[in-house]
Amino acid sequence: MPQEKRIVLAASTSESTEYQRSTWRQMLLATLPQQYAKWMGTDWSTQVETNPDGSAKYVPNGLRVVEALLSRAFSPDDVAVCYPDQLEKFVGDETRVVGIHAHNPLGITFATDVYAGLYGRECEPINAYEFRRLIQHPAIQQRRPRLKVIVGGPGAWQIEHKNLMDEWGIDCIVHGEAEEVVTGLFEAALRGEEIPRRVECKSPKLESIPYGLSRSTFGIVEITRGCGRGCQFCSVALRSGKSIPLEHILENAKRQIEQGADTITLTTEDLFLYDQGPKFATNVPSLRRLFQSVADVAGVRHIMMTHGTMAPVVAHPEVVDELQLAVDKSVNQHADSTHPDHRYAMMFVGLETGSVRLFKQFMKGKSYPYRPEQWPDVVLKGMETMNRANWFPMCTFIIGLPGETDADMRESLDLLYSLKKAKWCVIPTLFVPLEDTRLESKEGAKIARLTDLQWEFFFTCWRYNIDFFRRQKSTQWKLNLGIPLYYYTIGHKLFGKAMKYPLGRLAHVPERFLRKNLYLDFSNGNVPRFTVPDFVEIPVERARPDIPGFSIIA
Ligand code: B12
Ligand code: SF4
Structure with a gap:
């Protein structure tokens, strides 16, 4: 039977892989330089699996949404979803549209840019690399202009930003949530009409928003969409907030399991917004029902989470205990977890800065119902609460927000030092002015221009991560030894001396040799500037006795 389809949807392998069930590993694929990956002593597999007919077993969720919309509007037999290596099977003379998903196609977003940059600009x-392999695939390029190429997804803006549309033969780029445009756009393309x-x-x-989706990576x-806290650097900040009804969530979870998944990843900008009350009030009973219902779906072995914020954990410390299933069903294990199987719940949490000034300017909604001035307390209390319940978050900080000064960086370093004993992972990223954000016209931070303090922040984060996650003294x-080698062969040529002492900290050089040249001093039991507060009081004017968790703590 011919497998050629009128509509072919595709995603790259590095954005689709669920190798080792590790979101962390997939994130690294977006940051590691292709050229050097093979020498890094780890298997950075972009391995993916296909169904017997060659179609993709799993692809990013956004592409499954597009597939669901198109399969309803046209015959499901008209649509195939595949990886680049199977394009030859599905793209033929009858194909009229190829739709491609782009999560982070050029690696020019927050974390990614900086890490590949450490090896030089040309990396x-x-x-x-994998996205280029997909978009420039001969099966597509040889059939143009008879077929139209449409690219969508959260990272599609990067292609326009780098003026690559014509070079890559892309007819149309779709920005944002595409539910209400996909069908009309693909219909026009199928009819051979001009498309915008x-x-x-x-x-x-x-x-x-369709449901009953095929298996996603x-x-x-999805359990919620949008956020509403309004951080100025964030591309989803302005998406209107909504919770997906529980029946849809369960139907989608069942479809994942029927198609071979054993893990469900509850996806959201902020877990605690699920079925929220007024003013971001956390709905603990609803969250508990959600976890229990998903865990009860036959075949669900693991539950993972994506993003969350700290303030709700401080306002509702009981939420992490109530969601014990997040730990019991987690994929992740660490010796420091007190769980009988050493499991820990992992969630991405944006801390972004320790500077109250910058916090106030760019992300004051993140701490609600607390005031921006309380941010360091919120972070420390939230971390303590999470860790006690075996939640070890993966936190991000943004270096180089517009107008950041040395004083701001020192505040971030102080907060970082106060978190020295926390159980967490901390990812320093560089500010990137994402399109469709309020900071889109600002200048991004440049790795080549990092200051001494910014380098210190950067490598102190990685020192924490190494100490917490990579504990075999034997390796x-x-x-x-590799770190000085990097510094003397590549590092100092590209970035100069500013990174030398911070790299020394990463390489575990005794602090007595570093302290004259660094801000933080790890050597003599310095007392951190911030300590974990007993409680963080909700300001009187924000207290809402009618909303649970929003009253003032006596
Ligand atoms: C789950 C998730 C992940 C997971 C899984 C990713 C995967 N490959 O499946 C993990 C944790 C691994 C991950 C990793 C990364 N992620 Co991510 N991720 C998300 C998250 C939370 C949900 C994605 C989702 O399912 N959304 C719901 C779907 C329905 O929305 P959607 O994907 O945007 O799809 C819609 C439209 O874009 C469009 N669309 C999508 N595809 C297509 C295709 C066509 C043809 C068309 C027409 C339309 C279209 O229609 C869909 C329906 O509206 C989003 C935030 C968010 N809520 O969107 C961040 C997000 C997409 N990730 C982001 C980033 C930066 C990354 C990383 C680079 C992180 C890092 N710094 O290391 C890595 C890159 C990984 C990689 N290899 O590419 C950013 C993207 C920023 C940007 N605009 O460039 C986001 C927006 C988070 C953020 N706020 O910063 N991510
Ligand atoms: S809290 Fe997170 S998702 Fe919401 S606007 Fe801020 S950065 Fe974006």
């Missing part, structure tokens, strides 16, 4: 992250070069989408009505099932020495 391409694995993600970018750029489509800007509005947030869809809840009823427009990591068994992703530590290799890394300790």
